[in-house]
Amino acid sequence: MKGKEMNYMELLFGAILGWLITRLASYFSKPKLTFKIDNGQLFQNGVGQYRFLSIRIINKPNNLFFKLISFLFGKTNLNNAKAQINFSLPENSKFTIKTINNGRWATTKEPVDYSTGKVDYSQILMPSRDSIFVEEEGMVNIAIKKEDDKSFYAFNNESYDSRWWPLKPEFEINEKYLVVTLKLLADGDSYDFQCALVNSNKKLNNFYLKLL
Numbered sequence: 001m002k003g004k005e006m007n008y009m010e011l012l013f014g015a016i017l018g019w020l021i022t023r024l025a026s027y028f029s030k031p032k033l034t035f036k037i038d039n040g041q042l043f044q045n046g047v048g049q050y051r052f053l054s055i056r057i058i059n060k061p062n063n064l065f066f067k068l069i070s071f072l073f074g075k076t077n078l079n080n081a082k083a084q085i086n087f088s089l090p091e092n093s094k095f096t097i098k099t100i101n102n103g104r105w106a107t108t109k110e111p112v113d114y115s116t117g118k119v120d121y122s123q124i125l126m127p128s129r130d131s132i133f134v135e136e137e138g139m140v141n142i143a144i145k146k147e148d149d150k151s152f153y154a155f156n157n158e159s160y161d162s163r164w165w166p167l168k169p170e171f172e173i174n175e176k177y178l179v180v181t182l183k184l185l186a187d188g189d190s191y192d193f194q195c196a197l198v199n200s201n202k203k204l205n206n207f208y209l210k211l212l
Contacts (some may be wrong), residue, residue, distance in 0.1 A: 031078040031132070032061035035182070035193035037209045038139060049147040050166065051204040052155070054106055055182050056191065058137040078132040081186035083140045085154065087178045089198070098173055103182070104156040105130035106139040111157050119165075124157050142180060143173075143197065144209045150174060152199050152207060167181075176200055180209065 040052040059078055083103030088096045107129050111123035132138045143158070144153035144166055153159070154171040161168065176199050184191040200206040 030189060031059050031076055031134075031186075031191075033078065033132075033184075033191050034058040034060055037195055037211065039208045042204060050144055051207055052144050053142045053197065053207070053209050054139050055142060055195070055209070056139045057132060057184065058138055059132040059134050075134040078138075078186050078191075079130045080128055080131055080185070081138075081184045083131050084183040084185065084193065085142060086181040086183070087141070087154065087173060087175075088181065089175075090177060090179050090196070097175060097178060098154055098171070100154045100156050100171070102127055102156055102158075104128045104141045104159075106141050107137075111160050119160050119162050121161075122161060124160060126157070128157055140182060142182070142209065145199070145204060147204050148202045150202055152197075173199075179212070 014142045017103045034057070036058065038056050040054060042049055042051050044050075057078075059075075083105060085100040085103045086096050086131065087098040088094070102125075105128050108128055109123075111120045111126075112118070113120050130138045141155045143152050143193040146167065151172045151174040153167045156171075156175065159166045159168045159171065178197045178199075180195050181196050182193045194212055195209050196212050198206065198208055198210060
């Protein structure tokens with residue numbers, strides 16, 4: 001009787017251990033992402049000067065522990081990821097000023113027919129998704145501002161509409177300091193990164209992202 005009880009306990013222990021190892025392997029084999037702020041370059045069009053703010057995402061661990069974990073459990077790609085961007089007040093991050101549910105991956109094609117230079121409206125409302133292979137990177141646009149404007153604007157594929165390019169009126173934000181939360185959704189998992197957005201005056205040099 002004791003032998004049967006021991007066999008039962010051994011089987012139970014083995015099942016629990018197997019489940020635990022499977023869960024750990026699943027967790028540690030997820031993409032290990034490094035987020036970096038990109039305050040962009042100034043660019044000029046026919047009506048003024050602008051600055052883009054973006055966040056770069058690198059599919060590579062940024063510390064020794066996760067490098068070791070990646071070596072033991074392997075590395076995986078970030079597949080078909082969707083980006084969501086929240087702009088919130090620093091004193092209450094739950095109070096959202098603006099949410100962009102379909103963030104634009106700057107590493108994907110613009111919704112423009114390059115042969116004619118015209119906007120491809122069939123692509124504007126299509127979800128922007130991208131995959132980041134191991135050791136490679138992608139980039140998500142966050143916001144744009146025009147020189148001497150008090151406000152800045154969130155940015156995604158809808159901003160390409162020729163009626164307002166590149167400043168969509170519904171995306172206007174008139175705040176001097178906000179918390180930006182970038183959420184990536186891929187393979188049933190969520191990857192979050194937060195930083196601050198500074199918009200202290202009308203000058204583009206004072207429009208930038210920084211670490212919290």
